[in-house]
Amino acid sequence: MKQKSISLITILVLFLAGAFMPSLLKQYHLNMLTEIIIFSLYAVSYNLLLGYAGLLSFGHAAFFGLGAFVTAVAIINIPGISLWNVILIGIAATVIAGFVLGGLLLRHKGSYFALLTMAFNALFYAVATKWHSVTGGDDGLSITRPDLNLGFTTIPLNSLTNFYYLTLVIMGLAILFCWYFTHTAMGKTVVLMRENEDRMKFLGYNTNISRLILFTFTGAIAGLAGVFYTFHFQFVSISAVSIDMTTAVLLMAFVGGTKTFWGPILGAFVYIILQNYLSNITDRWPLVMGVIFVLMVLYVPGGLSAVLLNIKQRFFGKKNNDGNKTATPEEMTS
Amino acid sequence: MSDVPVFFLHGLAYAGLLFLVSAGLTLIFGMMNVLNFAHAAMYMVGAYLSYTIIMQLTGQFWMALILCPLILFVIGALIERFLLRRVHKYGHVQELLLTFGLAYIITELVKWYWGNYPLAVNVTGFLSGTIPIFGIVYPIYRIFIFGCAVFVGVVMALILFKTRLGIILRAAVNDSEMTNTLGVNVPLVFMGVFAFGTALSGFAGVIAGPLLSTFPGMAQEILLDAFVVIVVGGFGSLGGAVVAALLIGQLQAFGVLLIPKLSVALIYLLMAIVLIVKPSGLFGEEQ
Numbered sequence: 001m002k003q004k005s006i007s008l009i010t011i012l013v014l015f016l017a018g019a020f021m022p023s024l025l026k027q028y029h030l031n032m033l034t035e036i037i038i039f040s041l042y043a044v045s046y047n048l049l050l051g052y053a054g055l056l057s058f059g060h061a062a063f064f065g066l067g068a069f070v071t072a073v074a075i076i077n078i079p080g081i082s083l084w085n086v087i088l089i090g091i092a093a094t095v096i097a098g099f100v101l102g103g104l105l106l107r108h109k110g111s112y113f114a115l116l117t118m119a120f121n122a123l124f125y126a127v128a129t130k131w132h133s134v135t136g137g138d139d140g141l142s143i144t145r146p147d148l149n150l151g152f153t154t155i156p157l158n159s160l161t162n163f164y165y166l167t168l169v170i171m172g173l174a175i176l177f178c179w180y181f182t183h184t185a186m187g188k189t190v191v192l193m194r195e196n197e198d199r200m201k202f203l204g205y206n207t208n209i210s211r212l213i214l215f216t217f218t219g220a221i222a223g224l225a226g227v228f229y230t231f232h233f234q235f236v237s238i239s240a241v242s243i244d245m246t247t248a249v250l251l252m253a254f255v256g257g258t259k260t261f262w263g264p265i266l267g268a269f270v271y272i273i274l275q276n277y278l279s280n281i282t283d284r285w286p287l288v289m290g291v292i293f294v295l296m297v298l299y300v301p302g303g304l305s306a307v308l309l310n311i312k313q314r315f316f317g318k319k320n321n322d323g324n325k326t327a328t329p330e331e332m333t334s
Numbered sequence: 335m336s337d338v339p340v341f342f343l344h345g346l347a348y349a350g351l352l353f354l355v356s357a358g359l360t361l362i363f364g365m366m367n368v369l370n371f372a373h374a375a376m377y378m379v380g381a382y383l384s385y386t387i388i389m390q391l392t393g394q395f396w397m398a399l400i401l402c403p404l405i406l407f408v409i410g411a412l413i414e415r416f417l418l419r420r421v422h423k424y425g426h427v428q429e430l431l432l433t434f435g436l437a438y439i440i441t442e443l444v445k446w447y448w449g450n451y452p453l454a455v456n457v458t459g460f461l462s463g464t465i466p467i468f469g470i471v472y473p474i475y476r477i478f479i480f481g482c483a484v485f486v487g488v489v490m491a492l493i494l495f496k497t498r499l500g501i502i503l504r505a506a507v508n509d510s511e512m513t514n515t516l517g518v519n520v521p522l523v524f525m526g527v528f529a530f531g532t533a534l535s536g537f538a539g540v541i542a543g544p545l546l547s548t549f550p551g552m553a554q555e556i557l558l559d560a561f562v563v564i565v566v567g568g569f570g571s572l573g574g575a576v577v578a579a580l581l582i583g584q585l586q587a588f589g590v591l592l593i594p595k596l597s598v599a600l601i602y603l604l605m606a607i608v609l610i611v612k613p614s615g616l617f618g619e620e621q
Contacts, residue, residue: 056427058434104606107613110426111369112569115561116609122558123602130598243554247438254431287442294435298417301424 007261011176014265018168022161034164036272038228041171043252043264044178045221050250051258052182053214054194056110058246059117062101062124063094063219065241067226070094072141072236073134083146083157087170087227094223098216106211121246128238140237143230157231167228174224179261181217190214222249251293257303266304339468341587347476349583350483351545354538356560356567356575357490358531364507364570365527367426368418371433374557375440376406376532380539381548382448385455388543395457395544402540403533410532414525437553445550455543479541486534487576494572503527507570559586562605568618577616 021033042064049055067090074081074089105116128135135141148155148166157163181187189210193200200207230236239245248271256267271289278285300307359373383405384398392398413436421428456462461478464471494500505513506523514520538556546552563582567574582601589597608615 050427054427056430104609111363111367111430114430115369116565119558119561119565119602119605123599126598126602130595247434250431250434284442284446287439287446290435290439290442294417294432294439297428297432297435298420301421301428 007179010262011172011179015168015172018172019165022164027160030160030164032272032276034160034167034232036268037167037171038225038232039249039252039268039272040265041174041178041228042222042225042249043256043268044175044261045218045225046249047253047258047261047264048178048182048190048214048218048221050253051260051263052187052194053190053211055211055215056114057117058114058243058250059101059119059121059124060218060222060249061241061243061245062117062121063098063222064226064229064245064249065124065128065238066097067091067094067223068230068236068240069128069135069141069226070223071227071230072143075143075146076141081146083148086146087224090223090227091220094226095216095220097223098219099212102212102215102219106208106215118243118246121241121243124241125238125243128241135238138238140235142235145231145234163231167232171225171228174221175265178221182261186210186213251289254293255296255303257305257307259302260305260309263303263305266308270304337591339470340472341591342584343467343472343476345584345587346580347479347545347583348586349579350480351538351542352556352559352563352583353483353575353579354486354541355535355556356563356579357486357572358534358538359560360564360567360570360572360575361490361534362528362531363564364572365503365510366524368429368433368528370528370531371430371557372413372436372440373433373531373535374553374560375437375444376410377535377539377542377556378444378548378550378553379409379440380406380536381455381543381552382444382453382539383536384540384543385448385453385548388455389453393458395459395461398540398543399537403537406536407529407533410529411525413532414528418528419521441550441553448548450550452547452549454547457544475544479545482537482541483579486537487572490572559601562601565605565615566608568615571615571617574615574617 018033018037022030025033042060046057046060049057049060070090070093071086074086078085101120105113105120108116129137131137145157145163148157148162155162155166157166182191189200189205193205193207193210197207226240229240252267252271253264254267255270256265257263274289275285278288282288296303302309355374355377359370362368362370362373380402383402384395387398387401388395417432417436418429421432457475461475463474465474465477466472467477494503502513502518502523505516506518506520510520510524542548542552542556559582563575563578566581567576567578582604585600585604586597589600593600612618
């Protein structure tokens, strides 16, 4: 229980800190922070699969890209569509895609699952590239953000600060919802399934349906992140649905640490900041990222969050059981 | 329809190439249960090395065909011994992540050294000629590719089913722990298999160079096709890989001929159908 309140407080503190950022940061950095927040949600959704359920997916960009493309297509083809409807359409599309793909792919586990998700990601990529009349193919699609209609008033989103606040609130709420999800019975089922699926089956859980719900849920969250990706850049290209986008989220989640809820958020910060600064210094920044990644796989499988927790334990004693979700099943279900 | 034999032969050549890539992949997967994402990156290294050997150093295609697999054999052995074996104890997810990271690094290194643009590799002499076949004139090189694939396939089958080494390999596929207990040095066998699979993908890379030219995206392109071959043929099944490679080669060739807009999606469609009808693949064992 104590662990739970610490996480919640951390999230709230981050949220408050985020609220003051526009007055502290320059335009360029605020832009970067908006991107980081969007990718944080994307990474958190990915970690629900990788860290919590132990499913290594190489197809998460399919959902992210679907959300991004549906947003652009909806704004271009439906004149005067409101912001909320765009978000709803984006989520609905990814829910359907997640449900269908999950039904097809979740029969397989481990390496098979990884391979199949990558292949289906490639299918989405191929469709996005070839379906030129709708997706714009290699050229991509440019859009203008619709204004935010709150019912009593309309807020223009062409200013970065306004858009930043919208991103902060919606992405923040979505991350909170993910955090809440991991504490529901459903979220705990997923963790227990990773630990011992046979036992869960004996106990009467339908593990296939739980997995399908999780897969659809994470897909929808990634889709929401994709919707905001398009809002943020006011442009979407096929890179949003490419394998590179999957690689990016994998790096974020893994570098940040898959064993904690907040690890991927940290990972998104580190990744985007490194990307921005390294790409100024050298053209070879993907190589640097790759080397960091492999070294971490070899020596620090817990990621940065494991390192931080380790340091914390060294200074403050071993009060917490490294704050992860691999707590004993008794503890989890109580 | 004089196009039909041409596209049929195109399909055969591509099937040969696909088989060479996916044979190594499926062998490693069947033996070690490691899905090697770095496999296609090795194929790319093979292709670029062959560019250096053929176009810059010796001018001999045969030299590349012999040297590249040897170099990649050593690289594969080193990767297995010093990287893959380290993470083996952490389980499959870590192994996958490692090979994925390696693929990423190798691709970047290749772009760094050879540049981010296509390089053409030319064959000379006998292989660059053409022969009349099925009433058309067809490049010998593409038939040579198919011949190589048949040769490799037959040799692999002979080793697996007719030699003592083959017995050990098949035993290790079935139950590596038991094989280890019976006095076989299974880690050494794994290292050999990984190195051989890597060498095979390097061989495929050399062959692919003159056919498709070498470019930075070649790894990802063939990797996905090889994945589809493995899924359709059945995981870890060599016979399945043969059939699936032939099937996908033809699908690719005639897809371009008949419905060019959808040709990219066709093979994924085939994969989806196989997954729905028989999730373990055409020749895969039920899980």
